[in-house]
Structure formats: structure tokens, C-alpha cells
Amino acid sequence: MPLRWLVTDFESVNVAVGIKKVGAWRYSEDIETEVLTINWSVMGEPWRAWQPGQDPAELLAHVNDPDMTFISFGDFERAMWLNQMVAVHGFPKLGNSRWHDIQAAAAMKNMPKDLDKLLRVTHLGNKDMEGNKLTIGLSKMDRKGNAPVRTPAIITRVVEYCGNDVMDEVAAHNYLGWLQPGERRYWLLNQRINQRGLRLDLDYISACKKIAADASVPLLAEFQRLTGLKPTQNKKLMGWLSEQGVQLPNLTKETMSELFGGDDDDAEDDAGPLSEPAPGFLSTVRGLHLPDNVHRALSIRKLVGASSLAKLDAMEACVCADGRARGLLQYHGTGPGRSAGRLLQPHNFPKPTIKDSDGDQYEPEQLVDAIMTRDWEYVEMLIGPAIPTVVTGLRHAITSEPGRVLLSGDYAGIQARLVLAASGQHDKAAKMADPSVDIYCDMAQQIFKNPDITKANKGKYPKERGVGKNCVLGLGFQMAAPTFQVKYCRDRHIDFCKEVVRVYRKEWAPKVPYFWYGLEDAAAAAVWTEEPQEAFGVEYRIEEHWLVARLPSGRKIYYFHPRPVRSPAPWDPDQIKEGFVYQTLKSHVWVERSAFGGQLAENVIMGMEADIMRRAQLKLEDEGFPICLEVHDEIVAEPLKADADEKAFEQIMLDVPDWVKYIEVPIAVECWQGDRYRK
Numbered sequence: 001m002p003l004r005w006l007v008t009d010f011e012s013v014n015v016a017v018g019i020k021k022v023g024a025w026r027y028s029e030d031i032e033t034e035v036l037t038i039n040w041s042v043m044g045e046p047w048r049a050w051q052p053g054q055d056p057a058e059l060l061a062h063v064n065d066p067d068m069t070f071i072s073f074g075d076f077e078r079a080m081w082l083n084q085m086v087a088v089h090g091f092p093k094l095g096n097s098r099w100h101d102i103q104a105a106a107a108m109k110n111m112p113k114d115l116d117k118l119l120r121v122t123h124l125g126n127k128d129m130e131g132n133k134l135t136i137g138l139s140k141m142d143r144k145g146n147a148p149v150r151t152p153a154i155i156t157r158v159v160e161y162c163g164n165d166v167m168d169e170v171a172a173h174n175y176l177g178w179l180q181p182g183e184r185r186y187w188l189l190n191q192r193i194n195q196r197g198l199r200l201d202l203d204y205i206s207a208c209k210k211i212a213a214d215a216s217v218p219l220l221a222e223f224q225r226l227t228g229l230k231p232t233q234n235k236k237l238m239g240w241l242s243e244q245g246v247q248l249p250n251l252t253k254e255t256m257s258e259l260f261g262g263d264d265d266d267a268e269d270d271a272g273p274l275s276e277p278a279p280g281f282l283s284t285v286r287g288l289h290l291p292d293n294v295h296r297a298l299s300i301r302k303l304v305g306a307s308s309l310a311k312l313d314a315m316e317a318c319v320c321a322d323g324r325a326r327g328l329l330q331y332h333g334t335g336p337g338r339s340a341g342r343l344l345q346p347h348n349f350p351k352p353t354i355k356d357s358d359g360d361q362y363e364p365e366q367l368v369d370a371i372m373t374r375d376w377e378y379v380e381m382l383i384g385p386a387i388p389t390v391v392t393g394l395r396h397a398i399t400s401e402p403g404r405v406l407l408s409g410d411y412a413g414i415q416a417r418l419v420l421a422a423s424g425q426h427d428k429a430a431k432m433a434d435p436s437v438d439i440y441c442d443m444a445q446q447i448f449k450n451p452d453i454t455k456a457n458k459g460k461y462p463k464e465r466g467v468g469k470n471c472v473l474g475l476g477f478q479m480a481a482p483t484f485q486v487k488y489c490r491d492r493h494i495d496f497c498k499e500v501v502r503v504y505r506k507e508w509a510p511k512v513p514y515f516w517y518g519l520e521d522a523a524a525a526a527v528w529t530e531e532p533q534e535a536f537g538v539e540y541r542i543e544e545h546w547l548v549a550r551l552p553s554g555r556k557i558y559y560f561h562p563r564p565v566r567s568p569a570p571w572d573p574d575q576i577k578e579g580f581v582y583q584t585l586k587s588h589v590w591v592e593r594s595a596f597g598g599q600l601a602e603n604v605i606m607g608m609e610a611d612i613m614r615r616a617q618l619k620l621e622d623e624g625f626p627i628c629l630e631v632h633d634e635i636v637a638e639p640l641k642a643d644a645d646e647k648a649f650e651q652i653m654l655d656v657p658d659w660v661k662y663i664e665v666p667i668a669v670e671c672w673q674g675d676r677y678r679k
Helices: 019-029 057-063 076-086 102-108 115-121 129-137 152-176 181-196 202-227 234-243 253-259 292-304 307-318 364-371 376-382 386-392 414-422 426-433 439-448 455-460 462-474 481-488 494-508 512-529 597-622 646-654 658-662
Strands: 004-013 034-042 048-050 068-072 099-101 198-200 406-411 533-535 538-543 546-550 556-569 572-586 589-594 627-631 634-637 669-674
Touching: 004 076, 004 152, 019 076, 019 307, 034 057, 034 076, 034 152, 048 057, 048 152, 057 068, 068 076, 068 102, 068 152, 099 102, 102 152, 102 181, 115 152, 115 589, 129 152, 181 597, 181 627, 202 292, 202 307, 202 364, 202 376, 202 386, 253 292, 292 386, 307 386, 364 376, 364 386, 376 386, 406 597, 406 646, 414 426, 414 462, 414 512, 414 597, 426 439, 439 455, 439 462, 439 494, 455 462, 462 481, 462 494, 481 494, 494 512, 512 533, 512 538, 512 546, 512 556, 512 572, 512 597, 546 597, 556 589, 556 597, 597 627, 597 634, 597 646, 646 669
Parallel strands: 004 068, 068 099
Antiparallel strands: 004 034, 034 048, 406 634, 406 669, 533 538, 538 546, 546 556, 556 572, 572 589, 627 634
16 A cells, blocks of 8 residues: 555646547647646645646656655546656656556446546535536537637636546545555556557558448448438338338337347447348348348448447547557456456457358458458459448457567357356366367257267257357356347247256256355345355455455455345245345446346356456566457467467466366467457
8 A cells, every 4th residue: 555645637628639539548649638737635635736837846746756656537647647747748757556546446346437426326425517517618619610718717617626526536535445456466457558559550441431431322322212211310211111011119229130130249249240131031020021122221221320330430539649549448347357448449349240152251361452452342242242341350450560460369168167167067167178079069969959969060050059059158147038039049939948048057057056046145145144155165245335255366346335135036926035236337327236146156257257367468468478458358469470479378378377277167278360350
């Protein structure tokens, strides 16, 4: 714990770019960005302020004190210090080791990562929204294109607002405390990764945008011929559909995904799958059969409106002057500890839908070379439909610096392996590591009672294997039959889905449900008795405002304001069981949520997964593999080509901690290297 600390906050102005669109690092280096004030409070004392042109002696004294830790809320202050205070105003640099982040502490404890929401849910106060509105307004042009006037009174109010923020952040810091040593070590690595950033190929991004725009022209013309409308005229389009005898509840992406047989969660992107089903596809939306003209019109609308294409604009917006995008990973973006994607959202690139004649994915070089011609008709002749080709190739915009290479390792099936091993289902966990066994076929065998479904002839049973895959990957956290039907089996009867769930729980992995129930009982008992409880190597206990789950690694998962409740058991309304609720953020709204075994198990497994990933990243970084990205279970480094030792990279990732060996998790790593991102 630092001996001395100060909480600091910037207010700035830029009428050219908005920070929410471009991110802190691009914003802070922009030539139009201007510091209005930097305020601070030392150890909770009344705030002080410095503005450009004033005597910097007081602030410099704190900067030059090596025992003084600077505290911010998020990475904006660190970016502004480097790109404004150092580069423009001549202050000394402050390394990341001199900083602490209140937002990181909030994320670690599963609290809101927005200051205003954090203040409200902790009852610490309310953000000065009047001052906030005034300060934001200084970066907005009026209707005539004139910059806002900055009077002395306005600047005085901005400084006061900044001071209020500082004192609010002091209160938040005192409430949340410091990061634990292990968490801080990983947070520091997260900062290095974010500041290192990813190199983006701006020429390729430009070519992608041209291909998509040019290919949209004939599609939009065809849509006009079919409907007499533009794809964005939703109200009129609903009327046209009605005239064609098609009644849809709405035109949301969820409805379109169901209509065309896709699945949003499986697609890794809001746009859903881009491949077109055969005309006359029998929709599960109200059992509608789509006429060919309606099917074609809605297919065109989905293609030209693919939300994934917005990534191209996001890439251009957030890239810094040196061609690298920074600040792309939110530390502890999920409650269990995994990072989350930001800005260009590198965690949700859509799955490739364009395949070659053999059904394999195109090599990145093939897609890139075709798109770089900027000729959409050539792309369609050589590869396939132009817009889906662009969407398939979005990830290839991430590239390595000259003389370097992208080197990646991915933990194969780690979540499924962890849930099986942690619950003691070691026979199935071992099969996942057996190269002679296809675990999805193994599951399908028991569902369909067909021993012929094996790895050797899995090509004969693609649908059956698909059901097996969805079971192995989807049923480990207590998913019920109705949800399984919606996510994976919309064309199957609910009775089939009930049988699938039964086979998983009773025959294929019968120990997994005991894992759910054991964690639920231990967590509920800890809340009710306020005494520590343990199950499957996870300890639950009450610490201040939180129920904490201590993982085998020693790291903790936090549940805010747990409250004991009694409720009817799902399997018997007459049986009352003791459980608990806690407060969390869900769909951007702070809610009280009921805890249940499958969800607690998912948190524990994702936490274990994050622990394995974190240890590997720290070791890789120490061994000279500079990490530039993590995506779910994948780690990507950007070493010099001469240092790109794939075998060493793999071995470091395979060197797991003792607790992983103790619960007998079979670890496997799949590696690749290349000039462009491809996973």
C-alpha cells in the first residue's frame, strides 16, 4: 500500500474529435486537444488545481516525489499526462508503476465502471451533472460552426466541477481500496498491452470500405425495385411486408437472426451470419414461409446493413498517428476477471462465412489480395459475395509491424475441460485430450444412441455432431431445455431438447450437476451464516459489502450486497430453499439478481480460465514475447521474426500452475503465426 497518494482528474476540450468515438489515446494526442485544468487532492485534503500558464511548482513537487502514487479513474489521465502534460507542457513522465486506477478496483469488485453509477449504487453521492454538461458543451460547435465561448466564469465553473469529481473519486477510492498484489501485477501488464496497441493496415481498411460501398449500389437498386423503398425505412417496410402477406413482429437483428436460422451468440457479432439460406426457407418466426421476393429483400437489407461493417469506421477513428490502435482491452471487463474489448471491439469479429470450393477458409493473403484490388466484381468472381467477403476479412486489418510477426496461442476447449475436471468428471475430461476421440461425437453417440458417430466418420453425421458440440459447450452451466432449443435447436421439438439435457446431466456428465449444487449450497450458506464455506476447492465468505468466492489460485470473485432470501425450488414449488440475491450490472442497468448454481459455476470456471490466461501472459511477457492482444482463450504477441519461437511460446502456455494439475485439467494449446491476424 503506497505511503502517500493523490487523486487527480483532467478536464479538456477538443471540438474536432470525441473521446467516446476515438478513445483516450487517440484523443489525447490530437493536435486540437487542449488541457483546461488538472485538479488533485492529496490524501483526501481539499482539492488543488493547475491550469496552463500557471506556476507548476506545487504539482511538480508531487510529480518529483517518488513515494507519491497518482490515482485516476480509468486510463484517460494516464494518456493525457503522457501526450499533453509531458509532450506539450514539459512535465516529467510518470510510469505506470506510479499510478493506481479506481476504475480497475471497481471492475475487480464487480462494481460499475462509470463514476456516476458507482457513486449512486454505493450511496456516496451524485456526480456534478450540471458541471459535466457545461464542460462537455465546450467541445461542441454551435449550429453555425462556431466554437463555444470560454469566459472566465465558465472556466471557473469547469475547475470547480473538476474539483468535485476529484473529491467524488477520493470517496470512491476509500470505499473500494487498492488492488491486491496479484491483481496489480496483471493490471500493469494490461496497461502495457493497451499502450502497445495493435497495428492496423489503413490501406486495407480503405479498400474494404470501397468494396462494401460499391457492392451495395446494385443491391440497393435491387431492393428499390423489389420494394420501392430504402432499407432504412423500417415503418414503410413493415407495411410492404404486410402487403406481401408476411407478418413480422419487428425488424430487429434478433428477429432477422431467427428468421434466417442464425444465432447471434454463435456468430460472435451483432450482425449474425451473412450466408443466405435457400429461397423459401421455412422461418420459425410464427411459422412463416417467406415468398422469394420477400426473402431476397430481407437478405439484401441484412447484407447492406451488416453492423460488423461499422468496425471499419471504428478502426479508422481510434488509430493513433503511428498507425496503432490503443486502449482496446478493458481490464477485468467481466466479473470473473476476463478482459473485454473496447473501441474496435477485437473480441467479436464475425466468424468467417466465405469458404473455398473444398469448404475450407481462405488464407488471409488470398482475401487481402482480392480486396486490395478495390474491385468488388473481381472479388465476387475470385472469392464470393463481396460484402460477406469483406466481413470475413475484417480481422485481417490487424497486422504486424515490419520485421515482426503475430504469434498466437489458444487454449483448446478450455472452458469445457475445466468444468469437467473441476466437477470430477475426469473420464470425459481425459477424452477431450485424447487425439483419437472427437468429444462432440462422443456426446452425440449417447444422445442418438448410435455408436457409428465417431471421429473416423464424423463427416457422415454433421448435424448429430453439431448437437453434440452444442451440448458439450453449452450445457455445462445448467442451461435448461427451453433455452437450449432457442439457442441451438429451433427446428427441434422441446421434447427432444429435454432429452438432450437429460442425457448430458444423467448419462454423459452426471458429476457436473453436483458441481452446480455444491457451489450454490456453499455460497448460500456463507450468506445465511456469515461463516466461510467451501465446495470443490472454492471458498465463499463475507468481506465487508461483498460475498467473495476465493478460487484455487487465491484470486477472488466479488458479489455486491448479498442478501439471504427464501424461494420455491424450481423442481418443486412446495419446497422452499434458502438462497441469496446480489446487486450487479445487467444490460447497463444496476439490478438485484438471484444466484443459482449454474451461474456460480460459470463464474468460477471463467475465473479459473482467466487465471490460466493471466499467468501465461505474464510469463510470456517476461520471456520476451510482447503481448499485443488477448481474445477469450487466445494470447497474441508481436515479437521480432527472429524471436518468434512457436515451440517456446506453446511450452510457456502449457506450463500451468499446480492447482490446474491438482484438479487434472488436460491442457492443450494450438498455435499459429503470420503477418495478419486470423483467429
